[in-house]
Amino acid sequence: MKRALICLLALCLLGASALAEPVDLDLTALSGTVVYSQVYNMTQDPAAFEGMVVKLKGNLSYFKDPDTGKEYFAAVIADAAACCAQGIEFVWAGEHAFPDDYPPLDTEVTVVGTFGTYEEYGYTYLQLTDAEVTWEGV
Amino acid sequence: MIETFLQYWQFPFVRYALAVGTLIALCSSLLGVTLVLKRFSFIGDGLSHVAFGATAIAGVLRIGGDMLFVMPVTVLCAILLLRTGRGAKVKGDAAVAMVSVGALAIGYLLLNLFSSSTNLSGDVCATLFGSTSILTLQQSEVWLCAGLSVAVVALFILFYNRLFAVTFDEDFARAVGTGVERYNLLIAVVVAVIIVLAMNLVGSLLISALIIFPALSAMRLFRSFKGVTICSAALSVACALAGMLIAIVGGTPVGSTIVAVDIAAFIVCAAIEHFRK
Numbered sequence: 001m002k003r004a005l006i007c008l009l010a011l012c013l014l015g016a017s018a019l020a021e022p023v024d025l026d027l028t029a030l031s032g033t034v035v036y037s038q039v040y041n042m043t044q045d046p047a048a049f050e051g052m053v054v055k056l057k058g059n060l061s062y063f064k065d066p067d068t069g070k071e072y073f074a075a076v077i078a079d080a081a082a083c084c085a086q087g088i089e090f091v092w093a094g095e096h097a098f099p100d101d102y103p104p105l106d107t108e109v110t111v112v113g114t115f116g117t118y119e120e121y122g123y124t125y126l127q128l129t130d131a132e133v134t135w136e137g138v
Numbered sequence: 139m140i141e142t143f144l145q146y147w148q149f150p151f152v153r154y155a156l157a158v159g160t161l162i163a164l165c166s167s168l169l170g171v172t173l174v175l176k177r178f179s180f181i182g183d184g185l186s187h188v189a190f191g192a193t194a195i196a197g198v199l200r201i202g203g204d205m206l207f208v209m210p211v212t213v214l215c216a217i218l219l220l221r222t223g224r225g226a227k228v229k230g231d232a233a234v235a236m237v238s239v240g241a242l243a244i245g246y247l248l249l250n251l252f253s254s255s256t257n258l259s260g261d262v263c264a265t266l267f268g269s270t271s272i273l274t275l276q277q278s279e280v281w282l283c284a285g286l287s288v289a290v291v292a293l294f295i296l297f298y299n300r301l302f303a304v305t306f307d308e309d310f311a312r313a314v315g316t317g318v319e320r321y322n323l324l325i326a327v328v329v330a331v332i333i334v335l336a337m338n339l340v341g342s343l344l345i346s347a348l349i350i351f352p353a354l355s356a357m358r359l360f361r362s363f364k365g366v367t368i369c370s371a372a373l374s375v376a377c378a379l380a381g382m383l384i385a386i387v388g389g390t391p392v393g394s395t396i397v398a399v400d401i402a403a404f405i406v407c408a409a410i411e412h413f414r415k
Contacts, residue, residue, distance in 0.1 A: 029145075030145075030146070031146075031386060031387055031388060031389035032389035033273065033385050033386055033388075033389045033390065033391070033392065034146060034149065034152065034273070034386055034389075036273075037149075037151055037273035037274050038149065038151070040273075040274045041151055041274065044274075044276065
Protein backbone atom coordinates (compact mmCIF):
# COMPACT_ATOMS: atom_id res chain seq x y z
CA MET A 1 0.00 0.00 0.00
CA LYS A 2 2.79 2.37 1.04
CA ARG A 3 4.72 1.51 -2.13
CA ALA A 4 1.64 2.10 -4.29
CA LEU A 5 1.13 5.55 -2.69
CA ILE A 6 4.77 6.51 -3.34
CA CYS A 7 4.45 5.39 -6.99
CA LEU A 8 1.22 7.39 -7.36
CA LEU A 9 2.88 10.49 -5.85
CA ALA A 10 5.88 10.11 -8.19
CA LEU A 11 3.56 9.78 -11.19
CA CYS A 12 1.66 12.92 -10.12
CA LEU A 13 4.90 14.89 -9.82
CA LEU A 14 6.07 13.69 -13.24
CA GLY A 15 2.72 14.62 -14.78
CA ALA A 16 2.77 18.09 -13.22
CA SER A 17 6.27 18.81 -14.51
CA ALA A 18 5.26 17.61 -17.98
CA LEU A 19 2.24 19.90 -17.97
CA ALA A 20 4.24 23.01 -16.95
CA GLU A 21 5.44 24.72 -20.12
CA PRO A 22 9.25 24.57 -20.35
CA VAL A 23 10.91 27.95 -20.69
CA ASP A 24 13.18 28.15 -23.76
CA LEU A 25 14.69 31.51 -22.90
CA ASP A 26 14.87 32.63 -19.28
CA LEU A 27 15.89 36.29 -19.21
CA THR A 28 15.29 36.63 -15.47
CA ALA A 29 18.50 34.74 -14.74
CA LEU A 30 20.69 37.22 -16.67
CA SER A 31 22.31 40.54 -15.72
CA GLY A 32 20.61 43.79 -16.74
CA THR A 33 23.20 44.52 -19.47
CA VAL A 34 22.73 41.12 -21.12
CA VAL A 35 18.93 41.15 -20.80
CA TYR A 36 18.74 44.52 -22.56
CA SER A 37 21.09 43.31 -25.31
CA GLN A 38 19.18 40.06 -25.77
CA VAL A 39 15.84 41.87 -26.04
CA TYR A 40 17.42 44.29 -28.55
CA ASN A 41 18.60 41.31 -30.60
CA MET A 42 15.10 39.82 -30.43
CA THR A 43 13.71 43.04 -31.90
CA GLN A 44 16.32 42.93 -34.69
CA ASP A 45 15.79 39.27 -35.64
CA PRO A 46 12.38 38.18 -34.29
CA ALA A 47 12.15 35.21 -36.68
CA ALA A 48 14.97 33.46 -34.79
CA PHE A 49 12.90 33.50 -31.57
CA GLU A 50 9.43 32.78 -33.04
CA GLY A 51 7.51 30.21 -30.98
CA MET A 52 9.97 30.20 -28.06
CA VAL A 53 8.58 30.33 -24.53
CA VAL A 54 10.27 33.38 -23.00
CA LYS A 55 10.41 34.41 -19.35
CA LEU A 56 11.32 38.00 -18.55
CA LYS A 57 11.08 40.63 -15.87
CA GLY A 58 10.20 44.23 -16.68
CA ASN A 59 8.23 47.25 -15.53
CA LEU A 60 4.53 47.23 -16.41
CA SER A 61 3.58 49.72 -19.08
CA TYR A 62 0.09 50.36 -20.50
CA PHE A 63 -1.27 52.10 -23.59
CA LYS A 64 -4.80 52.44 -24.89
CA ASP A 65 -5.35 53.35 -28.54
CA PRO A 66 -7.83 56.28 -28.38
CA ASP A 67 -9.19 55.45 -31.86
CA THR A 68 -9.78 51.72 -31.52
CA GLY A 69 -9.98 51.40 -27.74
CA LYS A 70 -7.54 48.48 -27.92
CA GLU A 71 -5.34 48.05 -24.85
CA TYR A 72 -1.64 47.18 -24.96
CA PHE A 73 0.49 45.94 -22.06
CA ALA A 74 4.26 45.67 -22.05
CA ALA A 75 7.15 44.75 -19.78
CA VAL A 76 9.80 47.44 -20.22
CA ILE A 77 13.49 46.64 -19.68
CA ALA A 78 16.03 49.47 -19.24
CA ASP A 79 19.73 49.20 -20.06
CA ALA A 80 22.47 49.57 -17.44
CA ALA A 81 23.00 53.24 -18.29
CA ALA A 82 19.23 53.73 -17.77
CA CYS A 83 18.96 55.83 -20.91
CA CYS A 84 17.54 53.23 -23.28
CA ALA A 85 14.64 50.86 -22.80
CA GLN A 86 13.20 47.95 -24.76
CA GLY A 87 9.66 46.83 -24.18
CA ILE A 88 8.02 43.52 -25.04
CA GLU A 89 4.25 43.53 -25.31
CA PHE A 90 2.33 40.69 -23.70
CA VAL A 91 -1.18 39.33 -23.81
CA TRP A 92 -2.20 37.87 -20.47
CA ALA A 93 -4.01 34.54 -20.87
CA GLY A 94 -7.64 34.59 -19.68
CA GLU A 95 -9.95 37.48 -18.88
CA HIS A 96 -8.32 40.36 -17.03
CA ALA A 97 -9.45 43.96 -16.73
CA PHE A 98 -7.20 46.99 -16.33
CA PRO A 99 -6.60 48.41 -13.75
CA ASP A 100 -8.45 46.07 -11.34
CA ASP A 101 -6.59 42.84 -12.12
CA TYR A 102 -3.21 44.43 -12.85
CA PRO A 103 -0.59 45.80 -10.46
CA PRO A 104 0.09 49.58 -10.47
CA LEU A 105 1.92 50.85 -13.56
CA ASP A 106 5.72 50.59 -13.38
CA THR A 107 5.55 47.58 -11.02
CA GLU A 108 8.13 44.92 -11.85
CA VAL A 109 6.23 42.00 -13.37
CA THR A 110 7.45 38.56 -14.43
CA VAL A 111 5.96 37.42 -17.72
CA VAL A 112 6.14 33.93 -19.27
CA GLY A 113 4.69 33.68 -22.76
CA THR A 114 5.15 32.47 -26.31
CA PHE A 115 7.19 34.87 -28.45
CA GLY A 116 5.69 35.96 -31.75
CA THR A 117 5.06 38.94 -34.03
CA TYR A 118 2.01 40.64 -35.53
CA GLU A 119 1.42 43.33 -38.12
CA GLU A 120 -0.48 46.54 -37.35
CA TYR A 121 -0.64 49.85 -39.24
CA GLY A 122 2.11 48.53 -41.55
CA TYR A 123 4.58 47.83 -38.72
CA THR A 124 5.75 44.57 -37.18
CA TYR A 125 5.30 44.33 -33.42
CA LEU A 126 6.64 41.74 -30.98
CA GLN A 127 4.55 40.15 -28.30
CA LEU A 128 4.36 37.31 -25.80
CA THR A 129 1.01 35.60 -26.16
CA ASP A 130 -0.84 33.25 -23.83
CA ALA A 131 1.23 34.81 -21.06
CA GLU A 132 1.31 34.18 -17.34
CA VAL A 133 1.88 37.39 -15.36
CA THR A 134 3.04 37.52 -11.76
CA TRP A 135 4.48 40.21 -9.54
CA GLU A 136 5.71 40.49 -5.96
CA GLY A 137 2.99 39.66 -3.51
CA VAL A 138 1.04 37.54 -6.01
CA MET B 139 31.67 32.63 -11.42
CA ILE B 140 32.95 30.39 -14.25
CA GLU B 141 29.51 28.81 -14.48
CA THR B 142 27.93 32.25 -14.84
CA PHE B 143 30.42 33.23 -17.51
CA LEU B 144 29.80 29.98 -19.44
CA GLN B 145 26.07 30.73 -19.32
CA TYR B 146 26.69 34.14 -20.92
CA TRP B 147 29.19 32.68 -23.41
CA GLN B 148 26.31 30.83 -25.07
CA PHE B 149 24.95 34.13 -26.40
CA PRO B 150 26.52 34.99 -29.78
CA PHE B 151 26.42 38.74 -29.05
CA VAL B 152 28.57 38.22 -25.94
CA ARG B 153 31.20 36.38 -28.02
CA TYR B 154 31.06 39.10 -30.71
CA ALA B 155 31.47 41.81 -28.06
CA LEU B 156 34.49 40.18 -26.43
CA ALA B 157 36.20 39.60 -29.80
CA VAL B 158 35.54 43.08 -31.19
CA GLY B 159 36.24 44.78 -27.85
CA THR B 160 39.62 43.09 -27.60
CA LEU B 161 40.59 44.13 -31.13
CA ILE B 162 39.47 47.73 -30.60
CA ALA B 163 41.37 47.93 -27.31
CA LEU B 164 44.49 46.59 -29.01
CA CYS B 165 44.29 49.13 -31.88
CA SER B 166 43.59 52.11 -29.64
CA SER B 167 46.50 51.31 -27.33
CA LEU B 168 49.00 50.98 -30.19
CA LEU B 169 48.25 54.43 -31.54
CA GLY B 170 47.75 55.82 -28.04
CA VAL B 171 51.48 55.71 -27.36
CA THR B 172 52.24 57.73 -30.49
CA LEU B 173 49.51 60.27 -29.75
CA VAL B 174 50.58 60.79 -26.13
CA LEU B 175 54.23 61.20 -27.11
CA LYS B 176 53.34 63.63 -29.92
CA ARG B 177 51.26 65.68 -27.42
CA PHE B 178 48.07 64.83 -29.35
CA SER B 179 46.25 63.23 -26.41
CA PHE B 180 43.24 65.49 -26.76
CA ILE B 181 42.77 64.88 -30.48
CA GLY B 182 40.92 61.62 -29.75
CA ASP B 183 38.35 63.57 -27.79
CA GLY B 184 37.92 66.13 -30.56
CA LEU B 185 37.55 63.49 -33.25
CA SER B 186 35.09 61.47 -31.19
CA HIS B 187 32.86 64.53 -31.03
CA VAL B 188 33.20 64.90 -34.79
CA ALA B 189 32.11 61.26 -35.10
CA PHE B 190 29.10 62.06 -32.88
CA GLY B 191 28.16 65.00 -35.13
CA ALA B 192 28.57 62.81 -38.23
CA THR B 193 26.43 60.06 -36.64
CA ALA B 194 23.72 62.64 -35.98
CA ILE B 195 23.82 63.81 -39.61
CA ALA B 196 23.71 60.19 -40.82
CA GLY B 197 20.70 59.60 -38.57
CA VAL B 198 18.87 62.70 -39.79
CA LEU B 199 19.60 61.92 -43.45
CA ARG B 200 18.68 58.26 -42.76
CA ILE B 201 21.87 56.98 -44.32
CA GLY B 202 21.88 53.21 -43.92
CA GLY B 203 25.09 51.75 -42.44
CA ASP B 204 26.09 55.08 -40.89
CA MET B 205 29.72 53.93 -40.44
CA LEU B 206 30.21 54.46 -44.18
CA PHE B 207 29.35 58.14 -43.68
CA VAL B 208 30.88 58.69 -40.25
CA MET B 209 34.24 57.17 -41.19
CA PRO B 210 35.11 59.50 -44.13
CA VAL B 211 33.95 62.62 -42.24
CA THR B 212 36.06 61.71 -39.20
CA VAL B 213 39.08 60.88 -41.38
CA LEU B 214 38.75 64.25 -43.14
CA CYS B 215 38.61 66.14 -39.84
CA ALA B 216 41.56 64.13 -38.48
CA ILE B 217 43.66 65.15 -41.50
CA LEU B 218 42.64 68.80 -41.13
CA LEU B 219 43.37 68.83 -37.37
CA LEU B 220 46.76 67.15 -37.66
CA ARG B 221 47.79 69.53 -40.45
CA THR B 222 46.88 72.72 -38.59
CA GLY B 223 50.45 73.14 -37.42
CA ARG B 224 51.69 74.85 -40.55
CA GLY B 225 50.16 78.04 -41.93
CA ALA B 226 46.82 77.67 -40.14
CA LYS B 227 45.15 80.68 -38.54
CA VAL B 228 43.64 78.60 -35.69
CA LYS B 229 46.28 76.28 -34.29
CA GLY B 230 46.79 73.26 -32.03
CA ASP B 231 44.54 72.84 -29.03
CA ALA B 232 42.34 75.79 -30.06
CA ALA B 233 41.51 74.07 -33.36
CA VAL B 234 40.78 70.77 -31.58
CA ALA B 235 38.57 72.50 -29.00
CA MET B 236 36.71 74.43 -31.71
CA VAL B 237 36.00 71.36 -33.83
CA SER B 238 35.18 69.29 -30.73
CA VAL B 239 32.50 71.50 -29.19
CA GLY B 240 31.26 72.66 -32.60
CA ALA B 241 30.59 69.09 -33.80
CA LEU B 242 28.98 68.13 -30.49
CA ALA B 243 26.65 71.14 -30.52
CA ILE B 244 25.69 70.82 -34.19
CA GLY B 245 25.11 67.08 -33.82
CA TYR B 246 22.78 67.53 -30.85
CA LEU B 247 21.00 70.46 -32.51
CA LEU B 248 20.35 68.42 -35.67
CA LEU B 249 19.09 65.47 -33.65
CA ASN B 250 16.71 67.75 -31.77
CA LEU B 251 15.40 69.48 -34.88
CA PHE B 252 15.13 66.63 -37.36
CA SER B 253 15.34 63.27 -35.60
CA SER B 254 12.41 60.94 -36.20
CA SER B 255 13.35 58.83 -33.17
CA THR B 256 10.89 58.55 -30.29
CA ASN B 257 13.72 58.21 -27.78
CA LEU B 258 16.06 61.12 -28.52
CA SER B 259 17.71 61.20 -25.08
CA GLY B 260 18.29 57.45 -25.33
CA ASP B 261 19.91 57.79 -28.77
CA VAL B 262 22.17 60.61 -27.58
CA CYS B 263 23.11 58.75 -24.39
CA ALA B 264 23.87 55.56 -26.34
CA THR B 265 26.15 57.46 -28.76
CA LEU B 266 27.93 59.43 -26.04
CA PHE B 267 28.40 56.65 -23.49
CA GLY B 268 28.27 53.55 -25.67
CA SER B 269 25.43 52.09 -23.59
CA THR B 270 25.26 48.47 -24.77
CA SER B 271 26.30 49.16 -28.40
CA ILE B 272 29.10 46.61 -28.25
CA LEU B 273 26.57 43.95 -27.18
CA THR B 274 24.13 44.78 -29.95
CA LEU B 275 26.47 44.49 -32.94
CA GLN B 276 25.14 42.69 -35.99
CA GLN B 277 27.32 40.09 -37.72
CA SER B 278 28.17 42.42 -40.63
CA GLU B 279 29.35 45.10 -38.15
CA VAL B 280 31.46 42.51 -36.34
CA TRP B 281 33.24 41.59 -39.60
CA LEU B 282 33.74 45.26 -40.50
CA CYS B 283 35.20 46.03 -37.04
CA ALA B 284 37.41 42.94 -37.15
CA GLY B 285 38.67 43.74 -40.67
CA LEU B 286 39.46 47.36 -39.83
CA SER B 287 41.16 46.36 -36.55
CA VAL B 288 43.38 43.83 -38.32
CA ALA B 289 44.25 46.48 -40.95
CA VAL B 290 45.23 48.96 -38.20
CA VAL B 291 47.45 46.43 -36.41
CA ALA B 292 49.04 45.38 -39.73
CA LEU B 293 49.77 49.02 -40.66
CA PHE B 294 51.30 49.66 -37.25
CA ILE B 295 53.60 46.61 -37.49
CA LEU B 296 54.51 47.37 -41.11
CA PHE B 297 55.44 51.02 -40.46
CA TYR B 298 56.64 50.59 -36.87
CA ASN B 299 60.15 52.00 -37.49
CA ARG B 300 58.93 55.06 -39.42
CA LEU B 301 56.17 55.79 -36.90
CA PHE B 302 58.81 55.55 -34.17
CA ALA B 303 60.99 58.09 -36.00
CA VAL B 304 58.11 60.48 -36.72
CA THR B 305 56.88 60.21 -33.11
CA PHE B 306 60.16 61.17 -31.45
CA ASP B 307 61.84 63.62 -33.81
CA GLU B 308 60.08 64.88 -36.92
CA ASP B 309 63.03 67.05 -37.97
CA PHE B 310 65.47 64.16 -37.76
CA ALA B 311 63.04 61.89 -39.62
CA ARG B 312 62.69 64.55 -42.33
CA ALA B 313 66.49 64.94 -42.54
CA VAL B 314 66.98 61.22 -43.16
CA GLY B 315 64.39 61.24 -45.95
CA THR B 316 61.32 59.88 -44.16
CA GLY B 317 58.12 61.25 -45.67
CA VAL B 318 56.96 62.86 -42.40
CA GLU B 319 53.82 64.40 -43.96
CA ARG B 320 52.83 61.04 -45.39
CA TYR B 321 53.22 59.28 -42.04
CA ASN B 322 51.38 62.03 -40.16
CA LEU B 323 48.57 61.55 -42.68
CA LEU B 324 48.66 57.80 -42.01
CA ILE B 325 48.47 58.44 -38.25
CA ALA B 326 45.51 60.79 -38.79
CA VAL B 327 43.61 58.24 -40.88
CA VAL B 328 44.30 55.39 -38.47
CA VAL B 329 43.31 57.50 -35.45
CA ALA B 330 40.01 58.38 -37.13
CA VAL B 331 39.33 54.71 -37.92
CA ILE B 332 40.02 53.76 -34.29
CA ILE B 333 37.75 56.54 -33.00
CA VAL B 334 34.83 55.35 -35.13
CA LEU B 335 35.40 51.74 -34.08
CA ALA B 336 35.77 52.62 -30.39
CA MET B 337 32.47 54.52 -30.40
CA ASN B 338 30.80 51.11 -30.33
CA LEU B 339 32.81 50.03 -27.32
CA VAL B 340 32.81 52.97 -24.93
CA GLY B 341 30.85 55.75 -26.66
CA SER B 342 32.22 58.98 -28.03
CA LEU B 343 32.78 60.75 -24.68
CA LEU B 344 34.97 57.97 -23.23
CA ILE B 345 37.16 57.14 -26.25
CA SER B 346 40.05 59.32 -25.07
CA ALA B 347 40.38 57.13 -21.98
CA LEU B 348 40.84 54.06 -24.16
CA ILE B 349 43.64 55.81 -26.09
CA ILE B 350 45.41 57.58 -23.24
CA PHE B 351 45.19 55.45 -20.07
CA PRO B 352 46.97 52.28 -21.31
CA ALA B 353 49.81 54.37 -22.80
CA LEU B 354 50.22 56.46 -19.63
CA SER B 355 50.06 53.36 -17.41
CA ALA B 356 52.72 51.61 -19.52
CA MET B 357 54.94 54.72 -19.33
CA ARG B 358 54.97 54.34 -15.51
CA LEU B 359 56.60 50.92 -15.91
CA PHE B 360 58.76 51.07 -19.07
CA ARG B 361 61.07 53.59 -20.69
CA SER B 362 61.62 52.26 -24.24
CA PHE B 363 59.12 52.87 -27.09
CA LYS B 364 58.91 49.13 -27.74
CA GLY B 365 58.40 48.27 -24.06
CA VAL B 366 55.75 50.95 -23.61
CA THR B 367 53.92 49.88 -26.79
CA ILE B 368 53.83 46.17 -25.85
CA CYS B 369 52.85 46.88 -22.23
CA SER B 370 50.22 49.39 -23.35
CA ALA B 371 48.67 46.83 -25.74
CA ALA B 372 48.64 44.10 -23.06
CA LEU B 373 47.16 46.44 -20.43
CA SER B 374 44.54 47.80 -22.80
CA VAL B 375 43.35 44.33 -23.87
CA ALA B 376 43.34 43.05 -20.26
CA CYS B 377 41.41 46.11 -18.99
CA ALA B 378 38.88 45.94 -21.84
CA LEU B 379 38.27 42.23 -21.27
CA ALA B 380 38.00 42.67 -17.50
CA GLY B 381 35.69 45.68 -17.93
CA MET B 382 33.44 43.86 -20.38
CA LEU B 383 33.23 40.75 -18.18
CA ILE B 384 32.38 42.83 -15.11
CA ALA B 385 29.74 44.73 -17.10
CA ILE B 386 28.22 41.55 -18.55
CA VAL B 387 28.11 39.60 -15.29
CA GLY B 388 27.44 42.55 -12.97
CA GLY B 389 25.01 44.43 -15.22
CA THR B 390 26.96 47.70 -15.24
CA PRO B 391 27.35 50.05 -18.26
CA VAL B 392 30.08 48.61 -20.53
CA GLY B 393 31.97 51.78 -21.51
CA SER B 394 32.29 53.35 -18.09
CA THR B 395 33.21 49.99 -16.52
CA ILE B 396 36.10 49.56 -18.99
CA VAL B 397 37.31 53.10 -18.26
CA ALA B 398 37.05 52.46 -14.49
CA VAL B 399 39.26 49.37 -14.89
CA ASP B 400 41.72 51.46 -16.98
CA ILE B 401 41.85 54.05 -14.16
CA ALA B 402 42.47 51.28 -11.59
CA ALA B 403 45.31 49.89 -13.76
CA PHE B 404 46.84 53.39 -14.00
CA ILE B 405 46.74 53.79 -10.20
CA VAL B 406 48.42 50.38 -9.75
CA CYS B 407 51.13 51.24 -12.32
CA ALA B 408 51.72 54.65 -10.72
CA ALA B 409 52.04 52.96 -7.30
CA ILE B 410 54.57 50.45 -8.69
CA GLU B 411 56.59 53.33 -10.18
CA HIS B 412 56.45 55.19 -6.86
CA PHE B 413 57.70 52.23 -4.80
CA ARG B 414 60.46 51.45 -7.33
CA LYS B 415 62.09 54.85 -6.75
